[in-house]
Amino acid sequence: MAGSGALLRQCPLLLPQNRERTAYEGFVTAQGRDFHIRILLPMDFQLKNARIECSWHLKKILHGYQHILKQRLHSCPDLVSFMVELKTVLEIALKNTQDLHIPRPPEYYSCLVRDLEILGWNKVVYVDTGLTTVKLKAEDSCGRQHLVTLKLNAKYPTEPPDCLVDFPVQFAISWMPQNSLIDIYNQFLAALESLKEFWDAMDEIDGKTWVLEPENPTRSATSRRIAIGNNVSVNVEVDPRHPNMLPECYFLGADHVVNPLRIKLNNNMHLWDPEISLLQNLKDVLEIDFPSRAVLEKSDFAKDCGICYAYRLDGTTPDQVCDDPRCGQPYHRACLYEWLQGLPSSRQSFNVIFGECPYCNKPLTLKSSTKKL
Amino acid sequence: MQRASRLKRELSLLTTEPPPGITCWQNESQLDDLRAQILGGADTPYEKGIFNLEIVVPERYPFEPPKIRFLTPIYHPNIDSAGRICLDVLKLPPKGAWRPSLNISTLLTSIQLLMAEPNPDDPLMADISSEYKYNKQLFLLNAREWTEKYASQQKKVSKPLEEKINQSKTGTTNDSAVQKRKGSNICKKEKKSRLDS
Numbered sequence: 001m002a003g004s005g006a007l008l009r010q011c012p013l014l015l016p017q018n019r020e021r022t023a024y025e026g027f028v029t030a031q032g033r034d035f036h037i038r039i040l041l042p043m044d045f046q047l048k049n050a051r052i053e054c055s056w057h058l059k060k061i062l063h064g065y066q067h068i069l070k071q072r073l074h075s076c077p078d079l080v081s082f083m084v085e086l087k088t089v090l091e092i093a094l095k096n097t098q099d100l101h102i103p104r105p106p107e108y109y110s111c112l113v114r115d116l117e118i119l120g121w122n123k124v125v126y127v128d129t130g131l132t133t134v135k136l137k138a139e140d141s142c143g144r145q146h147l148v149t150l151k152l153n154a155k156y157p158t159e160p161p162d163c164l165v166d167f168p169v170q171f172a173i174s175w176m177p178q179n180s181l182i183d184i185y186n187q188f189l190a191a192l193e194s195l196k197e198f199w200d201a202m203d204e205i206d207g208k209t210w211v212l213e214p215e216n217p218t219r220s221a222t223s224r225r226i227a228i229g230n231n232v233s234v235n236v237e238v239d240p241r242h243p244n245m246l247p248e249c250y251f252l253g254a255d256h257v258v259n260p261l262r263i264k265l266n267n268n269m270h271l272w273d274p275e276i277s278l279l280q281n282l283k284d285v286l287e288i289d290f291p292s293r294a295v296l297e298k299s300d301f302a303k304d305c306g307i308c309y310a311y312r313l314d315g316t317t318p319d320q321v322c323d324d325p326r327c328g329q330p331y332h333r334a335c336l337y338e339w340l341q342g343l344p345s346s347r348q349s350f351n352v353i354f355g356e357c358p359y360c361n362k363p364l365t366l367k368s369s370t371k372k373l
Numbered sequence: 374m375q376r377a378s379r380l381k382r383e384l385s386l387l388t389t390e391p392p393p394g395i396t397c398w399q400n401e402s403q404l405d406d407l408r409a410q411i412l413g414g415a416d417t418p419y420e421k422g423i424f425n426l427e428i429v430v431p432e433r434y435p436f437e438p439p440k441i442r443f444l445t446p447i448y449h450p451n452i453d454s455a456g457r458i459c460l461d462v463l464k465l466p467p468k469g470a471w472r473p474s475l476n477i478s479t480l481l482t483s484i485q486l487l488m489a490e491p492n493p494d495d496p497l498m499a500d501i502s503s504e505y506k507y508n509k510q511l512f513l514l515n516a517r518e519w520t521e522k523y524a525s526q527q528k529k530v531s532k533p534l535e536e537k538i539n540q541s542k543t544g545t546t547n548d549s550a551v552q553k554r555k556g557s558n559i560c561k562k563e564k565k566s567r568l569d570s
Contacts, residue, residue, distance in 0.1 A: 213393050230388050231398035235412065250423060250526055252396040252410050262526070307435055307473040308375035309382040335375060335473075338436055344467050359474040 006080045014039075014083070028058075028083070030090040035061075039079070047082055048074045061093050104132075104154045111157055115180040123185065134161075136185060140192040144199060146219065148188050150181070160184075166219040167195065168240035198243040201278040205236075208279060209290040225252070226282075226290060232257045236282070244274045244281070261286055306359055307335035320366060327360035336366055376434045380404060383477050395481045397428070405430045407439075409481055413524065414489045418516035419447070422524030426484070427456075428477060438463050438471035441480060448512075448519040450491045450502035459497040460487055 004021070007014065013034060014026035022041040027034035036055035041047070050073060054062065062069065068089055076082040109131060116124060116134070125147065126135035134150045149164040160175035163184065173187050205224055206217060212233055213225035223237045232253030239245060249265060251258040268285040283289060304311050305318040306329040318330035339358060340346045346355035353366045384407075387397045394412035407428035413419025425444040431437045441463060443456035451459040461470040462483050496502030505512045 212391055225394075231391075231396055233391075233396060250412065250421075252412065252423065254398055254400070254408060304382075308378050310375075310378035313375070313378070329474075338375075339473055342436060342465075358472045 007083065010080055010087075011083050024079070028087060028090065030087055031094050033094075035090070041079070047076055047079065058090075061090065061097060065089050065093055108152075108154060108156055112152065112181075115157070115182070119181045119185055134181075136181075136188070138185070138189055138192060140189075140196055140199075142196060142200065142203075144203075144219075146188075146192055148184075150184065163188075165191075167191065168198065168220045168222045169195070195240060198238065198240045201238065201243040204277055204279045208292070210293040228253075228261070228286075228288060228290065229257065232261075234261070234282075234286075238278065242274075244276075244278055246272045246281075247278070261288075303330060305330060305332045305335050307331055307339060322357040322360060322362060322364060324357065324360055324362040327357060327362065329357060329359045333366065333368075336364075337368060340366060375436075376430065376432065377404065379435050379476075380430060387478055392478050392482045392485075394485060395478070397477060397481060405432075407477070408444075409441075409477075411481060411485050411488065413520060414485065417489045418513045419488055419520050419524070422520035423526050424488075424524050426481070430477075435473040435476070437465060438469070438475075439477060439480065441484065446519060446523045447488075448501060448516040449488065450493050450496045450498055450505050451487060453497045457497065458484060458487070459492075459495060460484065 004016070011026065011028055014024050014028065014037070017023040017025050020043070022043065022045070024039040024041075026037065028037050029035075035058040037058060038053040040051040040053070042049040052069070052073075069086065072082060072085040072089070076085060112131060112134075116127075119136070123136050123138070124134060125137045127133070132152055134152065136148050136150065138146050138148070140146065147166065150161040151164070152161040153159055157180060158177045160173060160179075161184070163171055163173055165171045165188070171188075171191055173184055175183075199219065202217070202221075202224070205211065205226065209224075210227040211217065211224050212227055213235075214221050214223075217224065222240055223235060225233050225235045227233050232251070235250040235252065237248040239247065246269065251261055264286050268287070271285055272281050273284075279290075303318065305313065311317060313332045313334065316332055316334065318332050320331045320333050320336050322329045322331075337353065340353045340355035341348070343355060346353055348354075351368045353368065355364055355366070356362065357364045384397075384399060391397070394414065395409065397407055397409040400406045400408045407430065409426040409428055411424045411426065413422035413424065423445075424447060427442055427444050429440040431439065441458060443452055443458065446454070446456075453459075460483060461468075462475055462480060463469065463471065465471050491502075491505055493502045493506045501512065501515075504515070
């Protein structure tokens with residue numbers, strides 16, 4: 001009896017249909033929606049032999065979750081705990097499919113299209129098929145291209161869309177129900193102008209120095225690791241609101257090179273002039289000129305031995321190649337031999353070594369042609 | 374024999390394309406003695422710290438892994454008070470996972486990763502490890518304090534500027550070395566102060 005009480009609390013709309021309590025019919029509720037369901041239990045009340053009948057709606061939502069439900073039927077001790085599990089699964093399934101099941105009101109689409117027309121289609125770079133995501137482009141006064149992604153919810157324009165931007169600072173929009181996309185666009189343009197100085201400073205650094213990190217800085221990246229010399233670099237963390245103030249600086253490199261730089265920074269800190277550019281300030285204060293990007297002669301890496309990183313070794317060339325076509329790593333015979341013969345996992349039979357490719361782990365054989373390896 | 378060509382290529386790669394937050398250079402143009410710095414990662418207790426490491430490249434490199442240890446004291450479950458690091462890629466098989474497809478750059482990146490994600494189930498420092506497991510708040514506090522105390526560059530700047538370039542083979546020494554650590558069986562050189570500033 002206690003069991004039926006718990007069931008009633010869990011699913012008040014699911015009622016027993018017979019005295020033996022082997023058949024239940026009613027509704028299961030999730031996210032405020034009721035779904036028709038019928039559960040038929042065998043005489044021994046073994047849940048794993050139960051039969052669940054769903055309305056077509058519920059069936060459609062639970063499609064793809066059958067194996068989970070089947071497993072739950074096997075593991076749950078009684079009907080109450082199964083119903084708890086079923087509701088959890090249903091909640092998840094509803095969350096994952098909601099977008100497909102709830103069409104937006106027609107006013108949403110007409111309003112959005114009207115707003116896009118007012119804004120001008122030339123500013124739109126992308127609209128997804130469901131008309132829920134819109135990407136707009138804008139150019140700031142320095143000719144830099146920027147994008148804003150708008151994720152519109154079904155209550156647009158009563159509720160504002162989520163705006164995703166590539167900014168170093170928060171982009172919060174102010175929104176009234178009578179506003180439209182053009183208001184967001186104008187706020188976006190204003191925000192771009194407020195960050196203009198910051199991007200000017202960063203662009204100058206990216207253009208005139210050798211930035212080691214990040215490789216392809218995004219517009220939101222506020223730090224740069226700038227090369228000063230061989231294996232010496234400075235990491236600057238720029239405040240996007242005050243780009244021309246002294247940034248936070250960390251020096252990386254050997255002490256005997258880095259210490260003089262640090263001393264200079266300390267002694268010349270008072271020379272920092274917010275009126276001139278960040279890069280010029282750094283140059284003045286550190287009394288250095290930043291080197292421009294050095295390009296490593298990219299000798300064909302693919303041809304070199306994967307162990308010694310060279311092409312020629314004692315007059316030999318890498319003539320052993322991993323047989324796996326996806327790897328194909330070349331090695332010098334001598335290098336591969338020396339590595340494989342030291343491994344406990346390699347096996348030698350006469351003059352053939354069986355081992356694994358150091359790069360891809362695929363089996364590999366090596367014939368030792370001469371003894372003097 | 375393979376060591377020379379390997380190191381030459383590796384060093385030029387480390388100069389032109391260093392991994393994020395990592396610098397590595399030759400110590401006084403000795404081929405087998407390298408120094409490296411790892412910048413403590415954001416959202417770790419090592420944030421804003423600069424950690425110095427010593428890399429000794431053995432004769433048989435790349436058939437044997439380089440020996441890497443921290444010179445800067447670091448509060449970490451897998452790094453002991455001598456700076457030794459418990460990491461499988463730093464050991465030869467069958468115990469370890471070193472292989473010649475790895476290199477100094479990837480090892481330093483692995484160490485950077487270990488700093489961000491300690492492995493308390495394979496501890497070197499039992500106390501720190503249990504602290505990490507059962508009292509994370511205290512661990513974070515201690516690790517941050519050590520970072521502040523030993524690895525912070527801001528503090529070095531404010532110190533009296535008495536740094537001198539020490540050309541001797543033993544490396545940089547400093548009167549204000551707070552703590553001495555011996556890398557007993559890590560490197561066979563004479564002991565030296567662990568703090569190089």
